[in-house]
Amino acid sequence: MPPLVSFFLRRLATALPVLALVLAGSFLLLEAASGDAVDSYVARSGSMDAEQIAQLRQEWGLDQGPAHRFKAYASALARGDLGWSTAFERPVASVILERLPITLLLMGVATALAFFLGSLLGVVAGANPGSFRDRFLSTSSLALYAVPGFWLGLVLIVIFAVDLRWLPIGGIESVASGKTGLARIGDIGAHLILPVASLAMVYLALYLRLMRDRMSEIWRDPFVNALKARGLSRGRITWRHVARNAVLPVVTMLGLQAAAMLGGSVVVESVFAIPGFGRLAAEAVARRDTPLLLGVILCSAITVIIVNLVVDLAYGKLDPRVRIGR
Structure with missing residues (x-):
């Protein structure tokens, strides 16, 4: 087989x-x-x-x-x-199929933004442990991680939607706008900026700190000294060797945080009035709709299992010691 x-x-x-x-x-x-x-x-x-x-x-x-x-x-x-x-x-199936794509889009964009930007900033901080850049990013990430997601969402609404009027206050798209094609995609994208930012920033801080801490440990490993002795530049050692080894626990955390990201979407969708999966779960609880809530929980569990399956496959590509099928 x-x-x-x-x-x-x-x-x-x-x-x-x-x-x-x-x-x-x-x-x-x-x-x-x-x-x-x-x-x-x-x-x-x-x-x-x-x-x-x-x-x-x-x-x-x-x-x-x-x-x-x-x-x-x-x-x-x-x-x-x-x-x-x-x-x-x-x-129940028709209700879930109507709401689930919205949350998958919100969660997918927020997860990708948090993972890639957090990992990149973690590499920037972990490239020179103890430097001013490292201390500044570490302190900022700690402060950002301590901010509740709903409070961050409300602050973003007040600043960018109410005061500056740059972005929509809420919803997934403009009501009865009649937009189609690229115009509708742009409208949905504008509505997603604030909820994606509020959902991604907290997890961005987590990935940043995890990447930075792991890199600071790897710099003390013997193989790094061997690479320096061979004359490799610090930038090449950072990106080709230290960062590649440090990203493995970050990928693990990505799978573990899938359920937390779904839970966070309940709050974010309620704050921004987005008719998504998380808001559907809140409505099902409020109305004591057991079949609907069980359907939401089942689909959430399947989503988390699929995300962890993708993470396991990614491990096989990132770590040569891991072989799929063994």
């Missing part, structure tokens, strides 16, 4: 039990919470008599016990059916 196929099969065998545990644990936690979708619906719609409430519970399948409902959900999921959203009165 080819090593790559064997690698994917092992990852799949590991992922399926993880997804099952995530769904079962999430369902139990939701059952432990007070209230359900009917209680939320009654609170929003106004008064309903007991007979109407009982009829609504029967229509939504909430009159059955937790074990029966989880068995029915798992059976439907095995057939590819994510269920029916009581909040949106639509299939």
Whole structure:
């Protein structure tokens, strides 16, 4: 069997039990919470008599016990059916497919910006440990990492959207603008600048510090002294040898931070009124929409698994000692 196929099969065998545990644990936690979708619906719609409430519970399948409902959900999921959203009165799959691309775009751009810019600044700081440049970047990154993402988003809105009026306040694109093609792409890009910046800056500081600290350790390794003895320039040693070895833990952190980035999107999308996946999760919790929330959690878990799979593949390219399939 080819090593790559064997690698994917092992990852799949590991992922399926993880997804099952995530769904079962999430369902139990939701059952432990007070209230359900009917209680939320009654609170929003106004008064309903007991007979109407009982009829609504029967229509939504909430009159059955937790074990029966989880068995029915798992059976439907095995057939590819994510269920029916009581909040949106639509299939869960259609609601998720409508919101997920927006969050993937936001998270993908923010992750790429944080990783590449943070790693680059980490190399700049770690090239000369103890220098003024190193101390300035390290202190700045620490201060940036301590700033809450929602507060940073609000400050960016006040400065660039309210005072300077350079960028839109929120949303994913202008309402009823009629723009198409490149004009619409530019409009979406302008709306994404502030949320991407607020989401990426915190993680940028993390990657910067991680890259800088690892490089400062590698400079003391014996092989670096051997490279200096061979007459290699400091710039070549920095980029070809020290930075390449230091980037491995940064790539590992990239996979670990995928779940945190999804969690951060909940706050950022709420601040900037972006109709994305994170905001959908908040709406599902507020309306006690269990099928929708389980669908959101399932898709989030799959996204994190895929990101970590890509990270494992990248390890095989960055580190010659790692071989896919072994």
